[in-house]
Amino acid sequence: MKPFLTHEIGSLAKPNWRIKAIRNEKLDEEDIKEAIKWAEFLNLKEESEKLISILNKRINFTKEEKKEIIDFSSLFATKLLEKAGLDLVYDGEQRRSEMYEYPVKNIEGFEFKGYVKSFDNKFFKKAACINLPKLKNFYHVEEFKTISSFTSKPVKIPITGAYTIMDFSFDEYYIKNIYEENFYKRKKLAREKFLYDLAEKIIYPNLKKLKEEGAKFLQIDEPAATSKPDEVEIFINSLLKSIKEIHKDVFFIIHICFSDYKLLFPFLEKIQGSIKEIHFEYANRDTKEIGRSKEKRTGYKILDELKNFDFIIGLGVVDVHTDFVEPKELIRDRILYAYEKIKDPYKIFVAPDCGLRTRKWEIAYEKLKNMVEAKEIALKEIGF
Amino acid sequence: MKKVFLNGIYPYDEDLVLKLIDFEKGRTTYEKVQEEFKRNYDLLWELQKDVEYKSDGLLKWLDLLRPFSEIIENTKVLGLKRYFETNFFYRTLFFDKKLKIKENKMDEWIENYFKIPDENSKRIIILPSPLLFFEFSENIKLKNICEIMEEIIEAILSKRKGILFFEDPVIVRRDILKEEKEILKKFYKKISSKGRQIIVQTYFGKIDKVIDFLFSLDIKGIGIDFIRNGVEKIKKWDNDKILVAGCIDCENSYIEGKEEIEKILNRLREKVQEIYLSGNCDFVFLPRKIADEKFKLIKNLG
Numbered sequence: 001m002k003p004f005l006t007h008e009i010g011s012l013a014k015p016n017w018r019i020k021a022i023r024n025e026k027l028d029e030e031d032i033k034e035a036i037k038w039a040e041f042l043n044l045k046e047e048s049e050k051l052i053s054i055l056n057k058r059i060n061f062t063k064e065e066k067k068e069i070i071d072f073s074s075l076f077a078t079k080l081l082e083k084a085g086l087d088l089v090y091d092g093e094q095r096r097s098e099m100y101e102y103p104v105k106n107i108e109g110f111e112f113k114g115y116v117k118s119f120d121n122k123f124f125k126k127a128a129c130i131n132l133p134k135l136k137n138f139y140h141v142e143e144f145k146t147i148s149s150f151t152s153k154p155v156k157i158p159i160t161g162a163y164t165i166m167d168f169s170f171d172e173y174y175i176k177n178i179y180e181e182n183f184y185k186r187k188k189l190a191r192e193k194f195l196y197d198l199a200e201k202i203i204y205p206n207l208k209k210l211k212e213e214g215a216k217f218l219q220i221d222e223p224a225a226t227s228k229p230d231e232v233e234i235f236i237n238s239l240l241k242s243i244k245e246i247h248k249d250v251f252f253i254i255h256i257c258f259s260d261y262k263l264l265f266p267f268l269e270k271i272q273g274s275i276k277e278i279h280f281e282y283a284n285r286d287t288k289e290i291g292r293s294k295e296k297r298t299g300y301k302i303l304d305e306l307k308n309f310d311f312i313i314g315l316g317v318v319d320v321h322t323d324f325v326e327p328k329e330l331i332r333d334r335i336l337y338a339y340e341k342i343k344d345p346y347k348i349f350v351a352p353d354c355g356l357r358t359r360k361w362e363i364a365y366e367k368l369k370n371m372v373e374a375k376e377i378a379l380k381e382i383g384f
Numbered sequence: 385m386k387k388v389f390l391n392g393i394y395p396y397d398e399d400l401v402l403k404l405i406d407f408e409k410g411r412t413t414y415e416k417v418q419e420e421f422k423r424n425y426d427l428l429w430e431l432q433k434d435v436e437y438k439s440d441g442l443l444k445w446l447d448l449l450r451p452f453s454e455i456i457e458n459t460k461v462l463g464l465k466r467y468f469e470t471n472f473f474y475r476t477l478f479f480d481k482k483l484k485i486k487e488n489k490m491d492e493w494i495e496n497y498f499k500i501p502d503e504n505s506k507r508i509i510i511l512p513s514p515l516l517f518f519e520f521s522e523n524i525k526l527k528n529i530c531e532i533m534e535e536i537i538e539a540i541l542s543k544r545k546g547i548l549f550f551e552d553p554v555i556v557r558r559d560i561l562k563e564e565k566e567i568l569k570k571f572y573k574k575i576s577s578k579g580r581q582i583i584v585q586t587y588f589g590k591i592d593k594v595i596d597f598l599f600s601l602d603i604k605g606i607g608i609d610f611i612r613n614g615v616e617k618i619k620k621w622d623n624d625k626i627l628v629a630g631c632i633d634c635e636n637s638y639i640e641g642k643e644e645i646e647k648i649l650n651r652l653r654e655k656v657q658e659i660y661l662s663g664n665c666d667f668v669f670l671p672r673k674i675a676d677e678k679f680k681l682i683k684n685l686g
Contacts, residue, residue, distance in 0.1 A: 016409070019409075113637050113671045113673075113674060114398060114671025114672060114673055114674065115395075115396070115398060115401040115671055115672075116395065116472075116668070116669060116670065116671055117393075117395065117396075117472055117668055118471060118472060118473060119446075119447075119464055119472065119473035119474070119475075120446050120475075121404045121405075121408065121446070123401050123404075123405070126637075126671060128637045128638075167471065168471060170636050170637035170638065171636060171638070172636075172637060172638045175636070175638060176638075182614065183611060183614075184611065184612050187611075187636075223471075224471055227466060227469050227470065227471060228469045229469075258464050258465070258466055258473055259466060260466070284463040284464060285463050319463070321463070321464065
């Protein structure tokens with residue numbers, strides 16, 4: 001592994017030409033220009049001739065054409081991350097609708113109920129579990145194979161974890177099958193059963209299949225991990241049930257964001273050895289001022305406690321919910337502040353706070369490029 | 385009239401959600417989004433036509449604190465913070481030391497955030513409790529929150545009539561300090577002094593520890609989350625106060641049977657004289673269609 005290794009966290013925005021084509025909305029001149037602009041920027045002009053010719057049809061794309069469009073969108077996003085200089089790459093979820101909706105669509109026993117708000121004017125489609133969950137197909141294999149064919153860099157696949165799928169879903173199935181007079185206890189027992197079924201019957205088989213296909217870096221996304229403080233222990237258990245023996249062959253990252261991380265500490269020892277990197281969001285809660293004092297780096301306080309565990313620290317250094325492009329000096333100072341705590345550049349991996357899907361590609365690229373350059377400056381400063 | 389409250393933030397219908405997504409991607413205009421909001425408000429007025437105190441569903445509120453960033457001078461909107469045990473995120477507000485209401489903004493602010501179907505309608509004037517406000521704010525003291533809220537409430541009540549409804553999950557989730565209790569007592573006493581009716585709606589926690597304190601406040605009613613509290617928790621009730629029974633689960637899509645709710649209500653009626661019904665917490669955690677169904681269910685029983 002490299003010192004201050006860089007990677008992204010998951011999603012990127014989807015280009016308008018991809019969204020409209022899949023929704024069967026008519027593409028306009030701007031959409032085509034956008035595709036040409038990025039093809040040129042990413043040195044994909046020749047490869048993209050086919051894409052432009054398909055897009056020029058503007059509407060009523062066939063199933064095969066839609067597949068080609070998604071493949072190109074995946075290729076563009078992968079190359080964007082490559083060009084930004086990241087060490088591990090991915091395609092920013094170009095094949096997925098969204099981190100929750102995509103896996104749920106591939107699991108039997110769920111029914112979508114409608115949109116709910118996550119923050120500001122951001123929403124996700126929420127489903128209810130109405131029957132015993134059953135895997136329809138290994139839903140990350142094609143993604144892994146295709147992205148691997150686009151790049152010579154190591155590919156990291158993010159997988160939405162069991163706890164988050166359970167916590168983001170309503171439960172109309174398990175609650176009916178638990179007998180307990182106290183409604184709150186009944187709800188809790190139902191959630192635990194639901195969670196462990198997802199871990200063992202859905203996530204574990206998916207991870208195992210990815211390992212068999214050659215995946216070396218897998219990231220389990222659990223933004224909901226600490227949402228219910230009294231369930232953190234069952235979250236940790238579900239993680240172990242999802243991974244089992246696979247950690248012997250695969251580098252596992254756990255990504256948690258916008259949460260109270262302290263709630264995890266009593267249980268983290270249990271996953272040492274199975275999970276190699278523990279990635280949190282920090283920049284969101286940090287100041288934008290340059291400097292390495294604790295007053296300037298308020299978002300990174302938790303490192304004082306986290307350094308006592310045996311994990312690689314996945315360090316969120318870029319805020320994903322603002323168009324403010326963090327200057328290299330600011331990112332450098334965030335990295336070096338962490339380095340002063342951790343003392344080992346091989347034990348710090350540098351990344352954005354979370355997926356960049358709410359940012360335009362121009363902004364996402366600038367943020368990532370600065371992140372990579374800041375890492376180089378930080379390395380130089382510590383003599384690497 | 386039905387004894388029911390459409391409490392908290394209410395979800396948008398799917399057309400409005402899609403319009404907002406399109407707007408963000410530059411695929412529709414601001415005017416088209418406003419048309420969808422207008423349609424959503426009309427649907428809410430229709431849903432509550434036989435309800436005494438009406439709510440606009442706080443449809444324009446991005447969270448329970450955000451509107452205050454627009455009316456208090458020099459407020460900064462900070463990063464995301466999880467709203468208790470949900471997957472809904474608020475943004476923390478950072479206040480300048482000297483709190484001041486923006487000049488000449490209040491009328492427009494009230495018009496935007498406290499809509500009413502017509503001038504004669506009574507509103508459920510939903511506000512974050514001072515403790516909730518404090519929980520999601522930085523660089524501000526509870527006492528100062530109370531002071532600025534008193535000023536804001538005066539302005540709202542000069543334009544709107546109805547019942548004040550403070551959302552307070554904090555009070556049932558952590559120990560409240562003695563000095564905090566004193567501040568809250570004074571606050572509610574002052575607000576209620578002109579005969580104003582106040583309800584403190586608690587949710588996401590157990591009521592046992594704070595019920596006596598809530599009884600001691602100058603308020604008209606107390607809201608209790610009966611998804612987290614069994615009816616047996618109500619050992620005695622101060623019948624000067626009304627009970628707002630949060631007896632429908634706004635955190636799960638499963639639609640309760642009418643009999644299930646009736647069973648709870650019958651047991652409560654043995655101890656409490658005046659009961660209004662509500663969701664156990666905000667309806668915003670549900671998709672719109674399910675929220676409507678659940679609200680209709682409690683409306684029919686209210």
